[in-house]
Amino acid sequence: MKVLINAGPWLPVPPLGYGGIENIVATLIPELRRLGVQVVLASVGDSTLAADERISLYPTGQFAALQRPYNQVCGVVPAHQNAVVRRIAQGDIDLVHDHVEAAGLATLAALGPYSPPGLQTLHWDLQKHPDLYGTFDGRGRVYVNGVSADQLSHAPAALRAHSVGHVHLATPLAAAPQRTVEKHGRVVVLGRITPGKGQDLAARLAHSAGFDLVLAGPVGPYHQAAQLADADPQNPDVRFWREQVAPHVDGDRVRWIGTVTGQDRDDLVAGASAALFPLRWNEPGGTAVVESLALGTPVVGIARGCLPELIDQGRTGLLTSDEDELGELVRAAAAIDPGECRAEAVRRFSPAVMASSYLELYERVRSAAAAL
Template sequence: MRVAVLAPVAWRSPPEHYGPWEQVASLLAEGLVAQGVDVTLFATLDSLTSAALDGVVPHGYAQDPALDGRVQEALHVAHAFGRAGEFDLVHSHLDWLPLAFERLCAAPLVTTVHGFGGPAILPAYRASRSALVSISDSDRHPDLDYAATVHHGVDESLLPFSADGGEDLVVLGRIHPDKGTGEAVRIARAAGRRLVVAGIVHDDRYFREEVEPYVDGDRVRYLGSVGPQQRADVLGAAAALLHPIDFEEPFGLSVVEAMMCGTPVVAYRRGSMPEVVDEGVTGFVVADAAAAAAAVGRAARLDRHAVRARAAARFGAARMVTDYLAVYAKILAAQGLPDAGGTPSGPGMPHVTSAGPARRD
């Protein structure tokens, strides 16, 4: 099987710090290669991969003000689609833009919908014949058909288990009202715990008003953006991860990363959280700040070995790769094309849930 994985180009694949979509695309490409699939990763040219690497964007446009993101993404998609006829399938992780040029793609197109930026982009999805994959059942839009739901996986080797944890709480993610960083400060204070804040600032005013005034280096520490190695250390050293989101989050990689380290989660009941957190096993899903503060102690007493085991079973990278291979086989079969090999069968298969045709008419 020859697969083109089309990664975003805001950041390198895999990202050095922030870049969740790039992280998933990179991990999938590596897993497919390990399964014997012939993979070309279309990404920034400074990306690191065991697949064949191709692209036209020198490095992530988010870190270079001289690069216009709209232009770089358009050039990136045009280059990849120019080679599409060389592949059995193209798998896009680049939001709506490739859908606008889908008719130029000479191979079946699969699109992982990492989350909608807003209803204004829905016309691109409605007009497309791409097979759509949702990253959680909660994130499915009622107007669209999906080939499958495939939960993200994470690299277990980069998230070692921490049996002891610690006493402090952690909130990890972009600092923005959606992520509830300021809410996490209030929850930690109500719970009588120190808080570690990690993530890039996506809303300067929110950071200045809701987070920075409470950063004292003791009760609240701000680490900035943390890369993969430091992220694992920060998550593994926590008693629990706070995830008081204020939007319908499509998935939540930091939640799964924490659980993989054995660290339980206290999250708000929004978006995919009831789907991702196993109540009373890997954490608790609550309604508000008072309930979150009350749940912190219970979360800290959960069996960290059980947290890790459940996370590994549900969100390991190998499971994600197996699920996507099943999706690819389904898409190729719907196209009347032979599966060129590399598609496993077995325990991973039932995770892929069908919801309508693989391709939409």
């Protein structure tokens, strides 16, 4: 089977730092190839992941374009999608697995009856975009999957009608042997600084409940400390940082370290007594959640979005729907066995588990399209 996987024009695969979708594509492709699937990766020129073939329109990731006015951003995705369509027109692709928000689905639906069938993985919070998907018609050839059951439960009916189920996110950390890291005892919040991820609540809790907290991640998807001075003050993530998080960051009890990558990220998370997710949105897939488990760190958070599906209450983490209880749960998490967290990640969130689930979905999509 030859599958074209479209990772979009924003960041290289794998990404250098932040990049949830690009990370998952980078986790999936080597496993699919091990299972005998030939993979054509549509991405940007500086992607380094090995694939059977790579196509790209842009030499580098176009993420910075997202900071430009909307009318300048508009052309980026269609130009990339045109390159993808030209490749599909060569006629040797058996299935297209697309990861580009909304535009990818529209492209697949527009391809017509002689195109290969398509599967789109939905990575985002569908409640935020009901209008984008409300009238979607896959014409029997295009299907979608979610990254959690909760995410799909919020999808517009038109989209749910084309769903072939959900596949939880995976992490290569669940397959690699982990070295034993001594717990430094701090609590970590790993993720973009944005209202939905609740870093303000985490910071206030650290002061009131008395634990040391490290906030790791950019402000919004891309702002590091050095860029914040020039950032658009009306950007909602920048405002959230300035008005609700920064006042609680004292560099001692609460520290912000910006984006952390590679071994530094893994050591930070592995050494933490808990990974905290004080969510205010329905986290759709939670890569950072499964990474924390794989690094032997229990998850404490608000029981919403994908968290209740990923966390075994009391064994791999502690969830509550009451924000006031979080401080107590952070303390109680010290009793959770890191070995249980790690074992759960190996069993449920390894790349091999994810790839075989996708292979099943590919077969289902292909037989459904062939039956037309």
